Amino acid sequence: MSDTENPEQVLNEPDLSTEAAYANGFEDDDDEDAEPITAQKVLEILETAWTNEICAPELLQHQTDMLELMLSQVAHMEEQMKDLDKNDFRFVVHQMELERIRYIMASYLRCRLQKIETYTQHILNQEATRDAADKRLSPEEAKYAQDFASHVDEYFNKVATQYMPNQQRGEAEQRIVTPNLMSHVFLKANIAVSGVIVGVDDEEVDLAPGSQHIIPYQLVADLIHKNQAQLI
């Protein structure tokens, strides 16, 4: 679809271009047979990632792929909208939707940055033990975390630790701030999950689809990871 086309037409038929764009986007991936994914689906995935991230005590898997797809979709939309009159009904509505999507993405990324800044060293240590495929930080976030950690270290050194006896500097381990993985979270099961351990005494419960629970995060962390349940 070329940019010279009449914007009205383009705005009216984005599904084709969208699906094509996503199919293309996924061809670069390992999985060549990946089904094309719609913009709507990408948005749903991001919305879930956003609420999960807000509610989870620890940093979750990054969503770089989905963010990139959505950013290009947003850019694509804006490109198509640029010839419309700013007071045009269509312009205003599309603009409103894009603002909503931008808000979700920004809030999601900001929430991750907050966790990175709070648990920097803990996250970096964990990241170091993970395989490339399981990394939780995006490359950009990894760099940010590294820089942040070294800036904080440098700052502490400048203002305090350099004036302290050596043994006081060796508290690196003690200084690591870790999240409380036993924090209670609100959970909604996406599908039926059987045999979820819900207590210290190995008490088991089956979760019905759509059922809601309050439970320590650690007991359900892998359900979130596998998208069998989501945080609300």
Add this chain to the structure above:
Amino acid sequence: MDPATIEFIGEKCMISIIPNFSNEPLHLIYGSVGPFRAGFPVFVPLWLAAHLRKQQKCRIVPPEWMELETLEEIKEEEKRSKFFTKMPSEHYMVVAQLVMSTAPDDVPRCEELRTVIKDIFDIRESKLRTSIDAFIKGEGTYAKLDNLTLLEMHSVRPILPYSLDHIARYQRMATASQRDTSMLGMNTTISGSGSGSGSMSNSYFTQ
């Protein structure tokens, strides 16, 4: 999650409007809406409905359940039931609040509805508090909250999960120390020395 965020999420709900203009369908990323034909109802997301209503480009058609008799029934059912009943919309408060504040003229008996909906919310909230009480007294760390809506959860957030976190922390500490010291007791009997291996390590205190 504050009420503004919950509202934001609830604004995705679809609601019927009657536009006073006509337009081709709009292909939003979230899905297509329209076509709009003046005088004919069409489903749009709540955020769009609210916007169009403020621009006086439509009337909002209140959802079926936003009707006095239905809501009175729901209220009675909620009073009768031991559990949380399923609400007609998982964002009933947000929908009601947004529709009634942007388009009070579109909702017959708006003020009465407002009262009933508030009543329903209050009944459910106090039910929530009672069940929390029972749940905490029962030494639970896990509870089922089926049919509870986000805004209702908000009424005990974050105070409830935070309290549970602390209770769990102290419970772990109490049990761990009991276990650890009884092991220490065994060690001392065997070795006959006060400085056994069962002593507290520093890492024990890190929580």
Add this chain to the structure above:
Amino acid sequence: MNYFPNYYSIEDIFVTQEKVECKVNTRLQRMGFLDAGSETEHLEPGRNINLPLWYIKELKVNNAYFTIAVPEIYKNVHKAVCEAETTHIELGRLHPYFYEFGRYLTPYDRNHVIGRIIFETLRQRVRHLLDISKNDVGASKPEHRLDSIESRLHEAGVRTNTLYLNWLQMSGNNIRISELVEEHQKKRKRAERSDDEGGDDAGGDSPSRKKRSTM
């Protein structure tokens, strides 16, 4: 974020500043200065002294030097805990860090009372906390009734309720500048005022930006 002690937590530092009473078990050479009431050079067995928690918590439970005395406050609430009548206790008056202080002392209590007491006390008082934080909006803060953990919970509850009431009136709907920026602006204003009075230029402050783009 919920309170979860860590190395940088000021609150945790305050807690570990608290004094703990302990009995000296063995003669400690040239440690007499630790005992404010004694003039002797050495610390003699049988003396009771107060030591800060940050020191105590590094000691093994069965260390040869000190036996830690369980503070009276925990013994005193024992009866109330057993009778499940803890809501009326003025916890903040008993100890500002009733729970966290108790948590640190738990392993040192050979009778396993403290751990149980702090756990039960909070468990019994949560409903009450939920209720009072819903009912007193903003204004009155029950100063002496609550310890620091409870006080934080209470604040969180009051905040929730305020947000909800504002939302119901659709008054909290306008996007506000974040508290941080607000604080910063207040400081700037203060700084500017003191400038007028001939104070030092606060310097360094970048011009405040009221709004930032979303991304």
